Amino acid sequence: MTGPLMERRVGEVVQSTSTSFVAQCYQLEGAPALGGLVRTDSPDIYGVVGSVTTEPLDSARPVLARGEDAGSEEEVIRDNPQLARLLTSRFEVFIAGYVEDGVTHQYLPPRPPLVHSFVYACDQEETARFTSQLDLLRLLLNSGASHSDEIVGACIRQAAPSHDQPADFLAHACRALAVELSADVARLNSILRRVAP
Amino acid sequence: MTQSHEGNGAGRGRTPPEQGQPLGMVIEGSVANGVEVRLDPGVSVEQVKVGTFVTLHGANNRFFGVVTDVSLGSTDPRMKYTPIPADDPFVIQALQGTVAFGTVSVLPQLTMPEVLGDDQGPAAAKSIPSHFSRAFTASQEDVETVFGSEADGNFWIGNPLDMETKLCLDLGELVKRSIGVFGKSGTGKTFLTRLLLAGIVQSGQASSLIFDMHSEYGWQGQDADKGGMVKGLKQLFGAKVSTFTLDEEHSRRRGVSTDETVHLGFNHIEPEDVELLRASLNLSEVAASAAYNLREKYGEESWLKEFLDAGRNGSLLELADELQVNAGALRALYNRMGRFTRHGFMVEHSRVDTAAQIIEHLERGQHVVLEFGRYGDDEAAYILVSNLLTRRIHRKYVEAKESAMGGAGKEPRPLVIVIEEAHKFLNSGVASQTIFGIIARELRKYNVTLMVIDQRPSGIDSEVLSQVGTRFCCLLDNERDIDAVLSGTSGSRALRSVLSRLEAKQQALMFGHALPLPVVVRIRDYGPAFYESIQGGGDSEAERKRKVDELFGG
Structure with a gap:
């Protein structure tokens, strides 16, 4: 049990608010995909990856282009092994709910995750279980992110393959979305186009 | 256990108490305008048709209503301007x-008893179901609760739209008030009438007298659509129906035997009849009223004969002088009456009182069809004969009813008089004079009601039309006709949309006295299956009892 869980550990919370948190990846470029479902421990807080950033650790030392003479991109990394230590990947997660005493609540937890909590990417089974309810869509739509439509679309796309009947899940999710966005057909339409198989 | 239970259910041929297919839920409404039902996502607007029955399950009541409109709605008013990838x-x-989403407008008409089979029947709805009440298409049982079932002695007239349920009519109630059958030419008025008459004959609820303009009800009628003939009442019911004819030759040519041939004597024609024929004979008012002077001069029995004799002898001028009427008018009257009395069924003096004969048949519980043969196309003949006979029958009924009220006799048997082209008798010009106008207005009290069949209901006097209790309306498209038919009906705005969307054949909107709520019916086929059901049934319980009473003076 510890093994697979260890494998799915992708980072650690470094900044936390009631609605979102930022996690730093252990591996450069090791962030989960946009829209992917992640979880922190104790309590189990779930969230959807809303943005991924890779930047220099020291903001005073901007990254410089180094590949002018290199034959390939791999060569750049090989010739500058220090790069992995100077850069870091972070991802922002919008909180989508939490599980307490085995009960899933798709609304904001009373307290945000603790800083330094480990962040795990959810496996298929966990994703399917958590997305069997779709109240999280409303949290994502109202996340305040400038690209919240993209996050919602990506979330639905990411979650679909985890379900036994992906097509049914898609249809169900789109109807739920239609109910949430019943007063704004233009926005609904744009998300539907992102989700359509 | 379960199996045997199911077996029983199937054996009775009845569906378990179910609520029909779910449609949606109530989202707004009012008693005056009905309620809006938002359709469930799985239900397509195309599935729900105007005129369909719906039950609404409120918190404390179940409502029974009709779909009056179907519309498309949207949560976002901007949707219609948003490009949607429709493909x-x-x-x-x-x-x-x-x-x-789709919405349907439902007019709740009745509240239903919570438990089916309660003694308490449906009552007129005085409220509406609350928000979010569920709506279902009405189940078979609901329809039976509302309209009665064939098993309870009601007459199966057809099916509601999109349902296999038998829609039944309470004929006892039907014949208590006048009946109207309206519709454009070729929409099945005659078939519907024949069906209703067959029902009335079979049930024995009333006698009927049919003035059969085009000889369609007696022995056989024509089926213009399928080509070929359909059975008339005489063929179906044999001795229960007597056929009279004005035109024996015509009947013989068609190979149809009739029971009696009608001859009318000049002595039976009254000045009132002339008044009535004024329009169809194109007589002036002066000419028509000269008939009254003539009666005064020659007496009740022989005024027409004497008048025609005088005309033939060329003494019209002196007569005009004597009576102080315009000579031209008198000549016009002579010409028209002379031509009219050359009809084959007119005789100078008839001792046989056809009206009495007909009454005798009616009193025996028989039904009388009077075929006009080739005189059917002669408007004046039709109007005169039907008026003349009806007036005398009317007199008899009034007498009988009055003596029954005085305790001196038994109630006259309810009678339904069937007239076609009713606007010719009942237009506002003559409705006050013809006997039919009187019957329509007041004769319900004397157990006589009318069944009027017409394609121009707007031509019928509005006062008479308002007395028509139950109306059967096939397709009508003239605005004025629709107005006339719906006049005095509550919710006529909603009915109007239903009426204009009827199919051209075999569909009718029924509403009024004998029906708890307006309903569109797909009229059952008048064919071998119907003959079977009518003849196989034999006498109804009421009819058998009546016959026994008659035989043994019970």
Whole structure:
């Protein structure tokens, strides 16, 4: 049990608010995909990856282009092994709910995750279980992110393959979305186009 | 256990108490305008038709209503301006039923007893179901509760739209008030009438006297659509129906035997009849009223004969002088009456009182069909004969009823008089004079009601029309006719949309006295299956009892 869980550990919370948190990846470029479902421990807080950033650790030392003479991109990394230590990947997660005493609540937890909590990417089974309810869509739509439509679309796309009947899940999710966005057909339409198989 | 239970259910041929297919839920409404039902995502607007029966399950009551309108709605008013990829089934599927949905307007008409089979029947709805009440298409049982079932002695007239349920009519109630059958030419008025008459004959609820303009009800009628003949009442019911004819030759030519041939004597014609024929004979008012002077001069029995004799002898001028009427008018009257009395069924003096004969048949519980043969196309003949006979029958009924009220006799048997082209008798010009106008207005009290068949209901006097209790309306498209038919009916605005969408054949909107609520019916086929059901049934319980009473003076 510890093994697979260890494998799915992708980072650690470094900044936390009631609605979102930022996690730093252990591996450069090791962030989960946009829209992917992640979880922190104790309590189990779930969230959807809303943005991924890779930047220099020291903001005073901007990254410089180094590949002018290199034959390939791999060569750049090989010739500058220090790069992995100077850069870091972070991802922002919008909180989508939490599980307490085995009960899933798709609304904001009373307290945000603790800083330094480990962040795990959810496996298929966990994703399917958590997305069997779709109240999280409303949290994502109202996340305040400038690209919240993209996050919602990506979330639905990411979650679909985890379900036994992906097509049914898609249809169900789109109807739920239609109910949430019943007063704004233009926005609904744009998300539907992102989700359509 | 379960199996035997199911077996029993199937054996009785009845469906378990079910509520029909779910449609949606109530989202707004008022008693005056009915309620709006938002359709469930899975229900397509195309499935729900105007005129369909719906039950609404409120918190404490069940309501029974009719779909009066179907419309498309949207949660976002901007949707119609938003480009939607209409060819993408995925997007359409997501939008349908959520953002874009169908609504139906339902007019709740009745509240139903909570438990079916209660003694308490449906009552007129005085409220509406609350928000979010569920709506279902009405189940068979609901329809039976509302309209009665064939098993309870009601007459199966057809099916509601899109339902296999038998829609039944309470004929006892039907014949208590006048009946109207309206519709454009070729919409099945005659078939519907024949069906109703067959029902009345079979049930024995009333006698009927049919003035059969085009000889369609007696022995056989024509089926213009399928080509060929259909059975008339005489063929179906044999001795229960007597056929009279004005035109024996015509009947013989068609190979149809009739029971009696009608001859009318000049002595039976009264000045009132002339008044009535004024329009169809194109007589002036002066000419028509000269008939009264003539009666005064020659007496009740022989005024027409004497008048025609005088005309033939060329003494019209002196007569005009004597009576102080315009000579031209008198000549016009002579010409028209002379031509009219050359009809084959007119005789100078008839001792046989046809009206009495007919009454005798009616009193025996028989039904009389009077075929006009080739005189059917002669408007004046039709009007005169039907008026003349009806007036005398009317007199008899009034007498009988009055003596029954005085305790001196038994109640006259209810009588339904069937007239075609009713606007010719009942237009506002003559309705006050013809006997039919009187019957329509007051004769319900004397157990006589009318069944008027007409394609121009707007031509019928509005006062008479308002007395027509139960109306059967096939397709009508003239605005004025629709107005006339719906006049005095509550919710006529909603009915109007139903009426104009009827199919051209075999469909009718029924509403009025004998029906708890207006209903569109797909009229059952008048053919071998119907003959079977009518003849196989034999006498109804009421009819058998009546016959026994008659035989043994019970």
